[in-house]
Amino acid sequence: MNLTIAQVLSLAPDASAAAAGRKLGGPKNWQDVGQSETALWGACQGSALYQIKIDLSQFAYNCTCPSRKLPCKHVIGLLLLAAESAASVPAGANPEWVAEWLTKRGARSEQREKKAAEAKPVDTAAQAKRAEQRQRRVGDGVELLDIWLNDLVRNGLAGVETQPPSFWEDQARRLVDAQAPGLANRVRRLGECVGAGADWPSQLLDGLGKLALLSHAFGRLDQLNAELQADVRSLIGWTVATEDLPTQGERISDSWSLLGQTVQDEDRLRVQRTWLLGTKTRRPALILQFSAAGQPFADNLVGGTQVNGELVFWPSAAPLRARFLARTGETAPITAMPPACSDIASFFTQAAGTLAKQPWLDRWFCFLENATPVPRAASSWLVRDAKGQALPLAGREHWKLLALSAGNPVTLAGEWDGHALMPLSTVINGQYCAL
């Protein structure tokens, strides 16, 4: 097992689970521990003797304790034991209780795939009717949105600051009723930018303009290519069913470096964004996962690891969002960064090319080499390339990045939103460091 202590602790659902896991990280807490190429296992005495097993290829886990926090402190403790005291976890064959669990997992996974592949009897007529109904509702919703947007601009944005929150929320609800949740979220975000920062009028106008472009594109959907149609529909709120994705989306097998991860709370959900880069294909990918508070994410993705597997991308003119169809072999740590953009100008050229294909992209992956962080006292920090060009860094201060770099150029992975770069990770002396 090749995770670092920091990577193990990043799996904990919260700080108290991490602390509780640390207390169980010593050999004296464990019995019957062992590991193989596929699994890690052990037993820990709590109020009962709990058995813990971990599937190393997927980082799936199972513990017999009754804790509702997942992963529980026993899983964290066992992973820490393996990370800190490898000698305490001897190699061996999977014991029967572990092998049985792995077999059941494999069988469940096969059953899921089989079920997905089995053709279900489909009432095509009902399906078509539902699709037509939705198309009509969305169309009506977009029409009303256009009227609302036009009224806004006719009356002038100067007065919008005095509007109550219901001004935005009511319009958002109408769009939800019209089955266009993507448009509803955009309207809500526009409402949040009013009064936020000195340049909010400019930000608001940009957002309203892009919303108008989206409604305009919907109005002429049949004139767009299939990939851009998929983007427009997705942005409005249509989703691709999980069982349809493997057939509709582009599939790419590669060794994927997980280069950065953020977890944020949005509307009572936790949203995890994990950025990946294919070692051979150099394709970037974004895996989005959602969970209710306190629940684990479906897929255990650990920043700083390399995963062999097949990704399937959501249909798009600039495919970025993806999910794993299959993962093979053991997850390994990243020890060296894949090749990156040599300078900021190259990155901007890449970004322009992506935007030309999909103009509504809000965030995309930036991977820059020879980047030197530059602290500034009164304004946002910068990251400077070898040619003396710089990008602003999002957020206030980045002392951790500065300390890791020691003022030297590093390779930096981050998320660019069109205005500033949020640094996510770097590799120093062969060690992945989340920022």
Add this chain to the structure above:
Amino acid sequence: MDELLAAALLGTGKQSGTKAVSVQSLDLLANQLGDLTPERRLLLLAGARAVYQNAGRKAVAANAPQEPAAPDATPVCSAQAATLFEQFLHQEPIDLRIEASMRLARAGQRLPAVLVPQALNERQARVREVLPPVLGTLGRWLSQLNPAWDWLTKAVVQSTDADPEQVWTEGSLDQRRAILNTIRARQPEVGRAWLEHAWPKEKAENKLSLLEAFHAGLSLQDEAFLEACLDDRSQRVRAAAARLLARSGAPAFSARMTERADLLVEYAVPGAGGGKRGKANADEGALKITPPQKFDKSWEREGILEKPPQGKGNRAFWLEQILELVPVSHWETKLSLGPEKLLTLASESEFAESVFAAWTASAIFFDCQSWLGPLWDFWVDRERAPKANNRGAILSSMLAQMPLDIAEPRLLKGLNESDFAIVNALRTYTTSHHKIWSHKVGAAYLSGARRAASSPREHGPLPSDDWLIAFDVAMIALPESCFALALEPWEVPEVTGHLANMWRRWTDQLVEVISARKRFADAVPLPKPEEAPRGQKQK
């Protein structure tokens, strides 16, 4: 403000005339869309421009960044040690990170880069004192870039080649005191000259603080300056100067003090009587203690106060202040009696409380080590000890001066007898001086605590929760050799109630902290042969 934004803010409904908004290079696109309402045209142009601006963004030119940090040859500690250190940075007690920093320094290791910013955010002065070696060149480099971390730069300035005189003339009070202390240790006459020169302009608070540094390199050469300080307006400055004169053994001052004190303490030869009980002791003689009848204003020059604190009589107060300024060894010489005999006689005096307080303070101040053991034995003897509300503090102060061979047997006796006063003194001493206990003291403490833990309701002469008061310091003061003893299972009776719960909580916490200290010690082995930690005596 650009035309598009201006139009949007004002509103197309308020635009005069029919001139359409325009964005160069995008008008061609907009015109291809045919007839558009002004609102729609404005919105679509705004949207397109937003995309164009994003796609056509250019980087800004930036000045060359700061020089990188110099490479550091000091090896970085292990990942396990780093993880533990990071935990210590965010948990109490702070002694965990003090001990961890000192251990890393002794092992010749430093913190990894990722932890340096967190360590630089440290606010506790005691931790800051020990951090510099483990922060390395990276820490010093970062501290120059962030004003919130300039404490490290200042600490380094104090310990390296910064111009001492410049620090003396331009530094903060803390820096000036530190540099004066340093110079007085190396060149006392230079330090004295600095202070003499600056003296007339210094505020009383500054004088008091700077006189603290004068103990370093103290000698008879300082007599003239210190005698002049006795004319200062501030009573506290005069008192501080008097103590320095007393410690230096300045002849004129010592003569004044002993002359004054000799009037207050006399030995009545055997048969002459005069003891507390009014009985003549034919064999032992008696000490006649006669506190001053009235206050002599000239004493104020030596910082002696006239008005006593509440609860103390005038005469007793004056007696104590006068006796404290005379080395207690003077009485051995004058009266040809040893400490035990003098203390026995003093204990029979009406003013025993004051004499004991003064002689104890004198023994500590003048470091009369031959008196510390006998004084201690009197103070812990409930039959013979004089009354005092602050016995624990007195014992603790004595512990700070007592060498190990004098202190240890007495501590062990007290701990084995479950003497609460000893436990309390040990705690007070450890809290004030942050020392690691000797193995014997640690083992004796644990043994006594386990006895109390196993019967929290019915423990012998010691009130059953009194061992708990020292648990918070024991967690940190127990030496490494006692870790295994501390981690043996604790037997707390399975009873309910506040006391048993407290025992369970404290023993759990003790085990947790000792476990953390042990894990860190295992992660950072020290080079052999193992030396005593720098700056730490063991008790």
